[in-house]
């Protein structure tokens with residue numbers, strides 16, 4: 001990840017690549033591209049385009065993206081395309097079926113569960129399909 005300090009900070013370890021931030025950004029300042037058959041994502045913030053509306057930070061479910069302490073940043077034209085935060089997010093593999101998957105960060109689990117125990121953390125380390133199967137097996141069999 002490049003370390004440009006712009007209007008937004010971004011923590012790839014907390015990002016679940018839900019793409020909400022890109023969807024709600026009125027300035028088109030966030031670009032997320034899936035690469036080569038679900039192997040990785042490119043995540044780019046164009047700080048020059050950001051209007052500081054705060055939509056992305058408000059709707060991000062994990063707090064992965066946040067407004068920094070940089071506010072009125074006027075950039076020369078020559079830096080228009082270099083004032084970026086870019087990161088490549090690599091898919092993990094489901095420990096059960098080896099399908100590519102995005103890890104669920106603890107910040108998200110904390111929102112959904114009042115108490116996190118090992119069984120919940122283990123369940124959410126699986127891909128959605130294996131998680132469903134595991135829950136179904138426990139409930140039905």
Ligand code: SF4
Nearest residue numbers: 025050051053054056
């Ligand atoms: S603060 Fe607003 S304009 Fe800037 S990246 Fe987020 S959603 Fe886009």
Ligand code: SF4
Nearest residue numbers: 015016018019021060
């Ligand atoms: S930064 Fe937040 S809103 Fe954007 S893709 Fe990552 S988790 Fe989703």
